[in-house]
Amino acid sequence: MAKLTLYTNRFCPWAHRAHIALAELGLEFEEVTIELDKPREPWYLEINPRGLVPALKYNDEIIIESGIITQFLADAYPSHLEPTPTSPETALKRARINLFVETFTSKVAGILYGTIILANTAQEKAAKANATIAAIKSDIAPLLQDAAPFFGGSKELTLAEVNAASFVLRIYTLGKEEYGLLPAFLLPELRKIEVWQKWVDAVLAKESVTAIFDEKANAQRWQKKLAQHQAQQKL
Ligand SMILES: N[C@@H](CCC(=O)N[C@@H](CS)C(=O)NCC(=O)O)C(=O)O
Missing domain, CATH: 3.40.30.10 (Glutaredoxin)
Incomplete structure (x- = not known):
């Protein structure tokens, strides 16, 4: 071992x-x-x-x-996360997962995490949130059309979710209005994207995704970072 x-x-x-x-x-x-x-x-x-x-x-x-x-x-450790590439068919499944991960990382993860929370003005924050919503609609949702409930029709979590879930969890927890970190319209707008939201619900129900995450501690950490950032802006 x-x-x-x-x-x-x-x-x-x-x-x-x-x-x-x-x-x-x-x-x-x-x-x-x-x-x-x-x-x-x-x-x-x-x-x-x-x-x-x-x-x-x-x-x-x-x-x-x-x-x-x-x-x-x-x-x-071959498992349900991804097939071993032993045929063109399994290679194709891996290619599809790779495309999802690449798209999610470049269009959602990098942009949303931190840069929206620490945007300097409300307008900038709103513009970045709108760009994220647009990217999820145009680039992510089409890749989730056959999710059942996980990527590519899988009944179990795949490598696609492994690489996206931590960001989804942060969007849906830190995005709550009570924390004042992300624009209030972000979550209601995301929930309207049906195919995306169905997938999000399945992802956030998994114990493997939520187990190590402390919502309150994360929100407090970001609130502190935001307060420090705003204080620096005023100097
Ligand atoms: N591209 C890296 C990004 C990792 C990353 O940015 N980690 C942050 C924490 S979320 C870090 O270690 N930052 C170092 C620091 O804050 O000094 C990866 O995917 O592993």
Whole structure:
């Protein structure tokens, strides 16, 4: 049995991808929390010279970058997450998952996370939220047409959800009006996108997705970051 160590921080949605993959695969691992509010210590920079979480240690090998880590886990431990590419048909399924992950990461994850919350004006915030809604309608929803309830007609979570769920969870929790972090119209508008919302409901019902997430702590962390950002803007 390989020894797995995950260098992580539970606030980080990229690191959260690895937690979801490990939970879905039922793998035991050691969790090492890397404090993100202070500079990385030299020992961690030896593990990941980029200084980012997550990083995965597999026996004595280090793997970095969340998408590479989840792909490695799915390949090393064949499962329901993704078929092994043994035929053009299975290769095609993997290609479709890759397209979804690439599209979700470039059009939704990177844009929404942080940049909307810390936008400098209400107009900028609204424009970014509208751009996200438009991208979900035009680029993401069409890829979810045959979700049943998960990607590509799968009854179980796939690598597509593994790489998207942590962001979906943050949109739907931090987007609640009471936290004042995201425009109030964002969630009601997203809920109107039927095929997307059906998929979101299935994703957010999974224990493997929600297990390590502390909604209140995440909201408070962002509220603090936002207050600091606004104070700096006034200087
Ligand atoms: N592309 C990286 C992004 C990882 C990332 O941005 N992690 C953040 C935390 S969410 C980080 O480690 N930031 C270092 C810092 O804040 O100093 C991945 O997918 O693994």
